Amino acid sequence: MRILAKVIKPSSGGVVYFDGQNEIDEDLIIHAIGFLSPHVEPYGELTLHENIRFVLRTDMAEDKIGEHLHYFGLFNHRNSPVSHLSTGLKQRLKYLLAVINEPKVLLFDEPGSNLDAPGKDLVYSYINSLKKDRIIIVATNVKEEERLCGEVLSLG
Amino acid sequence: MVNELFRNITKDFSIEFKNPSTLVTSLSFAAIATISISLVSRSYQFSPFIQSILLWLIMFFAGMNSLLHIFIREVDHGNELFLKLNSSAFSVYFSKLIFNCVLFLFLQIIITPLGIAFLQFSIQSQFFFIAIIMCGGFAISGTTTVLSAIVARSGGRGSLFTIISFPVLLPVLWVAISSTEKALGQSGFWDSESLVFLLAFSGMIIALSFLLIRFIWLDE
Numbered sequence: 616m617r618i619l620a621k622v623i624k625p626s627s628g629g630v631v632y633f634d635g636q637n638e639i640d641e642d643l644i645i646h647a648i649g650f651l652s653p654h655v656e657p658y659g660e661l662t663l664h665e666n667i668r669f670v671l672r673t674d675m676a677e678d679k680i681g682e683h684l685h686y687f688g689l690f691n692h693r694n695s696p697v698s699h700l701s702t703g704l705k706q707r708l709k710y711l712l713a714v715i716n717e718p719k720v721l722l723f724d725e726p727g728s729n730l731d732a733p734g735k736d737l738v739y740s741y742i743n744s745l746k747k748d749r750i751i752i753v754a755t756n757v758k759e760e761e762r763l764c765g766e767v768l769s770l771g
Numbered sequence: 772m773v774n775e776l777f778r779n780i781t782k783d784f785s786i787e788f789k790n791p792s793t794l795v796t797s798l799s800f801a802a803i804a805t806i807s808i809s810l811v812s813r814s815y816q817f818s819p820f821i822q823s824i825l826l827w828l829i830m831f832f833a834g835m836n837s838l839l840h841i842f843i844r845e846v847d848h849g850n851e852l853f854l855k856l857n858s859s860a861f862s863v864y865f866s867k868l869i870f871n872c873v874l875f876l877f878l879q880i881i882i883t884p885l886g887i888a889f890l891q892f893s894i895q896s897q898f899f900f901i902a903i904i905m906c907g908g909f910a911i912s913g914t915t916t917v918l919s920a921i922v923a924r925s926g927g928r929g930s931l932f933t934i935i936s937f938p939v940l941l942p943v944l945w946v947a948i949s950s951t952e953k954a955l956g957q958s959g960f961w962d963s964e965s966l967v968f969l970l971a972f973s974g975m976i977i978a979l980s981f982l983l984i985r986f987i988w989l990d991e
Contacts, residue, residue, distance in 0.1 A: 622855045622989065642859060650856050656849040658782065660789045669782045670857050672774070696789075 616724045616754050620650040632720070646672060649713035652724035659698030663689055663708055666697060670712050680715075687711050687737070702729040710738055720750045727760055739763060775858055779866030783841065787870075793840045794874065801833040801882045809889035816891055819956035823948045826886050831911070831944065832933075833882060834875050838915040839932045841867045841874075842923035855989065864916070864984040868977070871912040871919075879908050892955060899961050900954035906969035907947035913973040914939055917980035920987050943972060 617623045619630055621644045632639040632647060639647060657666040667680055684690040687707040692700060697708065706729040713721065726742065727735045742763050745751060753764055761767050787794065808825060817825070845851045854863060883904065886892045894900045915936055922932045950965040 617852075620856065622852060624989075645856060645859065648856075652852070654849070655853050655856065657853055658786060658850055659848060660786045661782070665782075665785060669778050671778075 616722050620648055620722055647718055648720045649718035650722045651709050651713040653728055657697050662694050662696055664693045672716050683711055683715055703731055703734055706730050722752050724754045726753055727757055775862040776866055779858055779862055780869055783870045793837050797833045797837040797878055801829055804829050805885040805889045819952045822892055822955055823951040827944055827948050830882050834878055835933050837874055838871050839919045841870055842919040846923045860985040860988040868916045871916045875908045875912045879904055894955055895958040896954045896960040902966055903950045906966050910943040910969045910973045914976050
């Protein structure tokens with residue numbers, strides 16, 4: 616997944632992203648990808664709101680940020696340091712940070728990890744709503760998460 | 772790029788304000804070193820040469836911990852991947868370079884009056900003294916930023932950083948110490964060559980860092 620996210624180079628081969636017929640420049644790839652993984656850690660010293668402001672690449676109005684926070688059930692925690700959040704709330708924050716820039720490609724590594732049942736329902740319905748106009752790649756060992764995908768590729 | 776740079780700078784300063792323990796450690800080291808020397812030497816008046824050496828050594832070692840941690844912190848706290856996903860290598864490098872320059876300048880602003888107060892510094896050429904302190908500080912910050920990125924990626928720590936910094940910074944310290952000696956001991960002194968050397972050294976290191984940071988910071 617990190618190779619797809621272009622943060623590491625493969626030992627052989629490569630990954631190329633196209634926007635229509637045009638290859639997307641390497642330096643612009645980070646603008647097109649949203650990545651969620653257990654290894655992606657937002658800044659614990661900063662609040663949720665500060666982490667969101669760090670990630671945002673365009674000016675977004677506060678009420679729009681508020682909408683996203685409300686959707687993921689994080690609005691009441693927006694001024695809390697991330698280090699004070701439970702693992703479930705932190706996972707919801709990671710979703711928010713991965714999608715808030717509306718990237719065209721979303722990479723979800725173990726999307727249901729650390730989430731309780733309501734949290735899973737929330738994010739699975741969110742992923743389903745995004746499928747229409749995004750490329751979504753999910754890496755998972757969980758059967759129910761395979762159902763989020765149109766195609767399944769079994770490795771190993 | 773500018774927006775990304777601004778976001779990174781804001782982030783780094785916010786984190787430092789919320790947890791200034793590293794800065795406090797550096798300032799404590801500087802204060803303890805200065806006061807210890809003052810107490811041991813009693814009323815002994817050091818020559819400008821010795822004063823210059825003491826000043827730059829205190830600044831160097833006080834700065835090492837703070838200048839290193841800007842990249843180490845990303846690795847230690849597990850934020851490295853998050854940062855790579857949201858910022859290009861160039862904006863990460865330049866934001867941390869600016870942070871280190873401001874941080875070291877702040878240390879110098881604190882340490883220099885300590886030297887004047889406790890080690891009886893008497894600055895004869897004030898303008899040149901300020902210029903050499905700033906140019907030397909800029910050279911040290913510029914060099915240590917890319918070295919801290921290398922140490923962070925290699926999994927090394929403070930001792931490795933100090934060891935690899937010293938030979939690279941030796942020319943800077945040499946010129947800074949000898950020029951500061953003149954500023955402390957000679958009235959109306961000015962040496963443009965020293966300043967040009969320090970600025971050229973900084974420019975060269977920063978230019979090399981700009982070319983190499985992508986290979987250092989990303990897994991290429």
